Amino acid sequence: LVSGFSVVAPAATSDVATTSRSYDAPLPHPQKMSTTSSAVKTKWLVVGGGIHSVHISARLLGSGVVSSVEDMVIIDGHDELLQSWKSRTHGTGMEYLRSSAGYHLDLKEDSLRSFDQRTTATSSSSAEDGTMIIAKKRGKNRGSVGHKDKERRSLFSNDYERPRLDFFNNHCDEVIAKYNLDQIHTKGFVTKIEPFDDYVKVQVSMGESGEIVDYHAKHIVLALGNAAPSIPTWVDEYDLKNGLVKHLLDDNNGDNGAGQSIDDSCKNIKTAIIGGGISAAHKALQLAHKNSSNNEHDTAESKSTAAAAIHLISRQPLREQQFDTHQDWMMDQAASKRSKDGGGYGLPKKQMMYQKCDCLKERRKIIAAERIPGTLTPAVYRGNNGLKYAIEKGEIGWHQASVVEKERVQDGNGRDQILLKLSCGESIQVDRVLLATGFNKNVPGGTMIQNLIDNYGLKVSDYCGYPVVDKHLRWSSEQRVFVAGALAELELGPSARNIAGARLAAERIVQAFERA
Numbered sequence: 001l002v003s004g005f006s007v008v009a010p011a012a013t014s015d016v017a018t019t020s021r022s023y024d025a026p027l028p029h030p031q032k033m034s035t036t037s038s039a040v041k042t043k044w045l046v047v048g049g050g051i052h053s054v055h056i057s058a059r060l061l062g063s064g065v066v067s068s069v070e071d072m073v074i075i076d077g078h079d080e081l082l083q084s085w086k087s088r089t090h091g092t093g094m095e096y097l098r099s100s101a102g103y104h105l106d107l108k109e110d111s112l113r114s115f116d117q118r119t120t121a122t123s124s125s126s127a128e129d130g131t132m133i134i135a136k137k138r139g140k141n142r143g144s145v146g147h148k149d150k151e152r153r154s155l156f157s158n159d160y161e162r163p164r165l166d167f168f169n170n171h172c173d174e175v176i177a178k179y180n181l182d183q184i185h186t187k188g189f190v191t192k193i194e195p196f197d198d199y200v201k202v203q204v205s206m207g208e209s210g211e212i213v214d215y216h217a218k219h220i221v222l223a224l225g226n227a228a229p230s231i232p233t234w235v236d237e238y239d240l241k242n243g244l245v246k247h248l249l250d251d252n253n254g255d256n257g258a259g260q261s262i263d264d265s266c267k268n269i270k271t272a273i274i275g276g277g278i279s280a281a282h283k284a285l286q287l288a289h290k291n292s293s294n295n296e297h298d299t300a301e302s303k304s305t306a307a308a309a310i311h312l313i314s315r316q317p318l319r320e321q322q323f324d325t326h327q328d329w330m331m332d333q334a335a336s337k338r339s340k341d342g343g344g345y346g347l348p349k350k351q352m353m354y355q356k357c358d359c360l361k362e363r364r365k366i367i368a369a370e371r372i373p374g375t376l377t378p379a380v381y382r383g384n385n386g387l388k389y390a391i392e393k394g395e396i397g398w399h400q401a402s403v404v405e406k407e408r409v410q411d412g413n414g415r416d417q418i419l420l421k422l423s424c425g426e427s428i429q430v431d432r433v434l435l436a437t438g439f440n441k442n443v444p445g446g447t448m449i450q451n452l453i454d455n456y457g458l459k460v461s462d463y464c465g466y467p468v469v470d471k472h473l474r475w476s477s478e479q480r481v482f483v484a485g486a487l488a489e490l491e492l493g494p495s496a497r498n499i500a501g502a503r504l505a506a507e508r509i510v511q512a513f514e515r516a
Contacts, residue, residue, distance in 0.1 A: 046223060056509060092279045106178075155364065249439065275438070277375060285380070311430065397428075482509050
């Protein structure tokens with residue numbers, strides 16, 4: 001979930017509205033001067049509008065590699081930067097991020113912690129009641145020390161100082177405003193990329209108009225996020241089009257303006273959630289808590305009916321893991337230097353051994369072994385009102401099984417329902433199925449990336465098909481095409497897709513322009 005998600009080929013896009021603020025008047029933007037007959041020239045073009053794109057853009061500007069926002073363009077298919085991130089994370093019911101306070105989109109490591117000293121949130125129940133929280137500036141009367149401590153505890157979790165989602169998003173908005181990134185965002189879809197000796201040609205289909213505009217950029221960054229959500233083979237087009245089956249990470253899943261499924265507001269909707277990871281757990285807990293709140297004044301019999309309304313189906317046992325990769329993989333070089341200067345070990349051994357490994361097949365095996373998907377944090381599983389206790393109380397029915405067959409049936413009112421037959425022998429009839437099955441394993445970027453590989457000889461691993469880049473994440477002989485996120489994982493390692501990976505990538509790219 002923590003990767004930046006962006007659309008890079010013409011497709012229908014979500015119109016999900018996200019919390020935003022008004023900033024200064026827009027800066028002059030190349031799009032306003034562009035025509036189909038002449039190319040728009042820019043020094044930097046970033047493809048994607050997610051976590052990686054925003055942080056890398058901020059780092060390029062903040063470090064001085066890019067001297068002015070007028071020298072940079074961000075191309076993304078959404079109305080706003082981070083729109084996909086916000087709708088997806090909020091739609092899962094996430095309350096606190098999995099990563100700690102040191103991983104965010106600003107430059108300084110303590111930026112998110114110090115942001116706590118300048119802002120406060122109106123409520124700490126963003127995921128509980130399904131609303132987005134807007135941070136407000138503190139006034140002169142800041143209250144007692146005890147109030148401040150309580151306020152801080154609501155903004156960060158007790159374990160690993162993990163930020164609350166709405167607070168993290170407010171900080172992201174602050175970073176976007178700080179570097180005027182919203183002013184250089186162009187809504188469009190990159191359809192083709194052609195690297196030349198002196199520039200990179202980027203063909204863009206502009207928003208709803210479909211006008212084709214060519215950009216000529218000295219450097220581009222491909223911050224594409226993950227590939228498409230993984231859909232099981234038993235799901236068909238009818239299920240998806242009619243809302244019987246939805247993927248929690250699908251931008252086009254019929255969500256309302258808050259990024260939350262419209263059906264979530266209905267009482268005691270029978271729901272099956274497929275998946276055993278943290279997104280599945282977040283959603284199951286959110287729905288169970290809503291049912292519990294909705295049925296607070298109901299009879300014991302109706303409460304019993306509500307208890308069976310949420311089913312969690314996972315092939316594997318529920319497994320605990322604090323992070324989906326070990327923290328050693330998240331340390332950037334700046335943190336490594338601070339560690340060494342303070343008497344620590346500096347760069348972790350895992351990273352040093354990875355960098356010394358020249359075999360791409362072995363690197364891919366290390367990534368597969370060190371990145372552990374489909375796990376839950378102890379706080380989500382055994383924490384206050386955690387999944388373990390919701391299952392024990394019967395609020396959530398957990399089934400360790402696979403779906404072996406699916407049928408469409410009708411309830412007593414003639415409405416479509418889904419009947420799932422499980423490998424454990426059980427059958428479950430529900431109003432809808434929510435998929436928390438992650439992303440597919442294809443290389444992000446689809447035909448656009450494949451065109452680069454096929455027509456311009458950009459090197460990829462024979463073993464997995466992912467880009468082979470240098471230490472500064474440059475992917476072309478002309479050294480004008482940079483990659484980030486999943487596309488950079490053979491160089492960065494297992495945490496490349498995460499927020500930590502955005503920081504690792506930005507650091508490497510900036511270093512390519514630093515004087516020795």
